[in-house]
Amino acid sequence: MRNPRRANHGWTAPAVKQMLSMATYAGKRQHRGQIVADAVWPAFIEPQTWELLQLRLFAPERRRTNDWPVTHLLSGISFCAERGSPLRVGKQRSGHRRGADDGVKPTHYLTYVCSGLKGREVDGIRNGFHVTMKKDRVDMLVVRALLKRVSQPGFVAQLNSGAGETSAEREALLHEIRECEQYLEMAKETSARELDLTFYLDQKRRLEPRIETARAAYNQLSGVDPLVLKLASAEDRTAMFESLELLQKRRIIRALMTPILHRAAPGKHGSRVIDPTRIEVRWVGQDY
Incomplete structure (x- = not known):
């Protein structure tokens, strides 16, 4: 109605x-x-x-979300591989009471489960529990993949390098940034061989302002979410990500990826071994 x-x-x-x-x-x-x-x-x-x-x-600057009052990192922005439905957070019991009066209460842990199939049974599986995994495991694997991605050399320089009126300007800036980064990498290897970092540190001091200026100009043209750029440019990306509020973490995840949870392999349901192959990450846009 x-x-x-x-x-x-x-x-x-x-x-x-x-x-x-x-x-x-x-x-x-x-x-x-x-x-x-x-x-x-x-x-x-x-x-x-x-x-x-x-x-x-x-556009990132116009983006509004209905995250409030969200309490979990990936609920609603990650999906079930089997049905394509968003994942929600549920509870699973990890212990069993053996008697009604023994005073022992069952313990629970949080899981991501498919939000589809409520009240239905498909292939003998009820209420979406065909896809479920401990919340902490999923969060850990997704964040690990995200941080690995943004830590790749040249990630910031290559974000959102699609065509458009500013494509020539962006290409020139990308070329400048890549050349500087490649030169610094060579300087670092040379200094490591000679067991003297003086040369590398001197070149880094000279080139980093040039790289940052080019990055700022590129970012202005690219339309990439500034929070993503801030994370990718951070010296300690793990610490920076952990310091963010939950809504900011979700904003970065939305901008870069779509996490997909697959069903556990036959005989592996409930396994205590973390299976990273169950998490598929679909990256937004081009491969960087």
């Missing part, structure tokens, strides 16, 4: 935004949030115009 409070709202701004974000109107087919093929129906909006519209609607 339709909520009577919304009966007279008509065309609200969120409703229009949601409609315009659908690739269907650009004559495209989507699967799990990704455009996979041209549709058989004609486009209501030209695909190029639709792409430009997405850049405006979902």
Whole structure:
């Protein structure tokens, strides 16, 4: 039944935004949030115009989320590989009471579980528990993958280097940053061989301001979320990420990746061994 409070709202701004974000109107087919093929129906909006519209609607500086009052790192922004439904947080019992009066209470731990299939049974599995994994394990594996990604050489320089009016300027800045970083890497190797870091530290002092200036100019042109750039540029990325508030951590994860949780292998359900292959990370945009 339709909520009577919304009966007279008509065309609200969120409703229009949601409609315009659908690739269907650009004559495209989507699967799990990704455009996979041209549709058989004609486009209501030209695909190029639709792409430009997405850049405006979902620019980092305009982004708003309904995270409040979220309490978990990946709930709602990670997905089930089997059904494509968002993951939610549930409880699993880790102990069993052997008697009603022995005073021993069961202990629980948090898990990510598929939010789909509530009240249904599919393939003999009830209420979405076909995909479940300890919350702490999933968080650890996703954060580890994220920090490894942003720590790759040249990550900051290569963020969001797509085409556009500023592509030539961005390419020139990328070239300058890469050359400087490659030269510093060579200087570091040379100093290590000679067991004297004087040369490397001197070159680093000279080139880092140049690199930072080029990065700032590139970032201004790229439209990348400033918080992502701050993390990628931090000297200690792990410490910086841990110091962020939960909503900021989720914002970075949204900007860079979509975590996907796969079902445990047959016979491995409930295993205490961490299986990193169950976590698939789909990176946003190009490979860096």
